[in-house]
Amino acid sequence: MAREESPSWRLLSDFAADPFAVVGLFLLLLILLVALAAPLISPQNPYDLAQLDIMDSRLPPGSRSASGTIFWLGTDDQGRDMLSAIFYGLRISLVVGVTSTLLALALGLALGLIAAYLGGRSEALIMRIADIQLSFPAILIALILLAVLGQGTLKIIAALVTVQWAYYARTVRSAALVEKRKEYVEAARGLALSPSRIVFRHILPNCLPPLIVVATVQVAAAIALEATLSFLGLGLPITEPSLGLLIANGYQYLLSGKYWISFFPGVALLLAIVSINLVGDRLRDTLNPHFRQ
Amino acid sequence: MLVYVVRRSIQAVLVLFVMSIIVFVGVYAIGNPIDILINPQADQQEREHAIAALGLDRPMWVQYAAFLSGALHGDLGRSFVHSTSALGLILERMPATLELALAAMLIAIALGIPLGLWAGLKPNSVAGRSIMAGSILGFSLPTFWVGLMLIMVFSVMLGWLPSNGRGPTTQFLGMQVSFLSLEGWRHLVMPAVNLALFKLALLIRLTRAGTREALTQDYVRFARAKGLTNVRVIGVHVLRNILIPIVTIIGLEFGSVIAFAIVTETVFAWPGMRKLLIDSINLLDRPVIVAYLLVIVTLFIFINLVVDVLYSALDPRVRLSEAKG
Numbered sequence: 001m002a003r004e005e006s007p008s009w010r011l012l013s014d015f016a017a018d019p020f021a022v023v024g025l026f027l028l029l030l031i032l033l034v035a036l037a038a039p040l041i042s043p044q045n046p047y048d049l050a051q052l053d054i055m056d057s058r059l060p061p062g063s064r065s066a067s068g069t070i071f072w073l074g075t076d077d078q079g080r081d082m083l084s085a086i087f088y089g090l091r092i093s094l095v096v097g098v099t100s101t102l103l104a105l106a107l108g109l110a111l112g113l114i115a116a117y118l119g120g121r122s123e124a125l126i127m128r129i130a131d132i133q134l135s136f137p138a139i140l141i142a143l144i145l146l147a148v149l150g151q152g153t154l155k156i157i158a159a160l161v162t163v164q165w166a167y168y169a170r171t172v173r174s175a176a177l178v179e180k181r182k183e184y185v186e187a188a189r190g191l192a193l194s195p196s197r198i199v200f201r202h203i204l205p206n207c208l209p210p211l212i213v214v215a216t217v218q219v220a221a222a223i224a225l226e227a228t229l230s231f232l233g234l235g236l237p238i239t240e241p242s243l244g245l246l247i248a249n250g251y252q253y254l255l256s257g258k259y260w261i262s263f264f265p266g267v268a269l270l271l272a273i274v275s276i277n278l279v280g281d282r283l284r285d286t287l288n289p290h291f292r293q
Numbered sequence: 294m295l296v297y298v299v300r301r302s303i304q305a306v307l308v309l310f311v312m313s314i315i316v317f318v319g320v321y322a323i324g325n326p327i328d329i330l331i332n333p334q335a336d337q338q339e340r341e342h343a344i345a346a347l348g349l350d351r352p353m354w355v356q357y358a359a360f361l362s363g364a365l366h367g368d369l370g371r372s373f374v375h376s377t378s379a380l381g382l383i384l385e386r387m388p389a390t391l392e393l394a395l396a397a398m399l400i401a402i403a404l405g406i407p408l409g410l411w412a413g414l415k416p417n418s419v420a421g422r423s424i425m426a427g428s429i430l431g432f433s434l435p436t437f438w439v440g441l442m443l444i445m446v447f448s449v450m451l452g453w454l455p456s457n458g459r460g461p462t463t464q465f466l467g468m469q470v471s472f473l474s475l476e477g478w479r480h481l482v483m484p485a486v487n488l489a490l491f492k493l494a495l496l497i498r499l500t501r502a503g504t505r506e507a508l509t510q511d512y513v514r515f516a517r518a519k520g521l522t523n524v525r526v527i528g529v530h531v532l533r534n535i536l537i538p539i540v541t542i543i544g545l546e547f548g549s550v551i552a553f554a555i556v557t558e559t560v561f562a563w564p565g566m567r568k569l570l571i572d573s574i575n576l577l578d579r580p581v582i583v584a585y586l587l588v589i590v591t592l593f594i595f596i597n598l599v600v601d602v603l604y605s606a607l608d609p610r611v612r613l614s615e616a617k618g
């Protein structure tokens with residue numbers, strides 16, 4: 001092709017070649033927007049007990065409240081509008097998922113780079129811990145950590161970070177080991193640049209593509225894990241229900257046919273996870289030079 | 294081959310030893326079980342008596358040595374709460390969890406490999422694309438929510454299947470099992486399908502990727518050039534080569550199925566190890582937590598060992614490089 005293309009434009013057009021991924025991206029943007037604007041677009045503030053009326057509890061979707069507003073997705077056992085609860089819950093789920101992923105990314109990145117650059121004993125130690133940890137299922141580790149730490153938003157984030165850091169450490173170490181042997185690193189060493197400059201300015205940017213892919217998929221995994229832990233009653237406090245807690249809350253009413261309390265938060269959770277996975281899947285293909293034509 | 298198995302077994306025992314130290318120290322570093330177990334009104338003397346009776350006054354390494362010598366005789370300690378053998382408590386609950394996990398794994402294998410093969414052989418067909426789209430869904434659906442929806446559809450709306458418990462069990466090889474009676478099957482099928490979904494998606498993707506890669510290899514082209522039938526090329530040449538990573542993953546994922554059974558057991562009130570673990574965590578019943586973790590670790594290590602041995606049986610190159618090294 002004769003036309004000059006900037007790398008970011010090529011990436012974008014590559015990404016857009018898959019219609020599923022584009023749908024996923026739009027869905028993801030929509031979900032982010034809803035989560036950000038939750039206080040503005042929700043019909044009701046689900047945390048403000050003064051706005052809840054116990055007479056409105058467990059109404060099916062589409063019914064009218066005593067004061068005339070319509071509950072499009074029904075209400076829960078406290079008369080909370082499910083649509084508003086989902087908007088706010090989405091916000092909490094996303095904040096927990098993204099925060100824990102970013103923290104785990106920073107930790108894993110630092111440890112992985114240290115392991116790759118220093119080698120020797122520190123590498124053996126860091127990678128051995130990562131290996132042992134990865135040989136256990138994430139849910140088991142998170143469960144035990146939460147049992148020891150107790151409940152709360154910060155604690156669940158700490159548990160999610162502990163579960164996730166090893167993935168990044170491994171990914172960045174294997175990428176950095178390959179980069180380390182390349183000539184530009186040798187040239188940078190020849191210029192007597194400081195080790196931290198070589199690691200952060202030269203090696204790190206070249207390790208980013210695989211990390212971005214892992215991080216995207218991990219956000220979805222973190223959201224799912226948080227929801228699961230909340231469902232088991234070991235996650236977030238009941239005062240600020242995430243999607244998982246909303247679903248758990250509806251569990252007891254499911255058998256009497258009041259499906260909407262569990263069903264709709266689950267759909268929201270599913271849409272969030274699917275859209276992130278669709279985008280992550282496509283990113284893997286576009287950022288991986290092996291799949292490029 | 295024998296040398297290989299023996300060497301791997303010694304390695305496995307070493308890993309188990311190291312893990313037992315880590316688990317023991319980790320669990321014993323948390324909380325103080327006396328605060329939970331003993332009556333808050335108890336006086337100092339009673340307290341000290343209880344601490345001594347549970348052996349908590351000794352230094353940690355003495356406690357570990359006592360634990361280790363017991364463990365070598367098949368005794369993983371006594372539960373603080375139930376005052377019975379910790380291992381006994383776990384073994385009592387284990388058949389239910391194992392049965393659920395095995396059923397889930399079998400469902401995932403029986404459906405995952407054929408579907409993945411199909412998607413790999415015809416990646417651009419409607420069926421191939423649908424299978425892949427389905428597998429993304431399988432990855433994304435939160436297990437516990439799918440379980441709830443299964444209950445909603447099959448128990449509440451249609452009324453076909455029971456929503457919880459294990460149903461009547463039958464004695465089989467000294468264990469209580471569900472799969473020998475029709476009623477047991479009716480209880481087992483929904484939790485097993487629920488637990489299988491995630492692994493099913495994983496196996497589909499793995500088999501598809503392996504198949505697509507194998508089809509471009511020289512040995513497949515050569516087999517085709519020899520005039521072998523399509524069935525033989527795919528059934529023998531392709532399948533045998535992609536089976537190696539698949540066997541590894543099936544083995545490794547079995548442990549994770551057992552761990553994830555915690556979620557499915559909660560949704561379907563399945564009487565497995567889940568309740569025991571969560572109760573012992575809440576009551577700081579250290580011997581049971583340690584015993585539970587060590588049973589799981591042993592299971593993992595055993596599975597890894599079996600996978601490695603199977604590996605060398607499937608791929609002669611592994612065996613050869615081991616023999617040289």
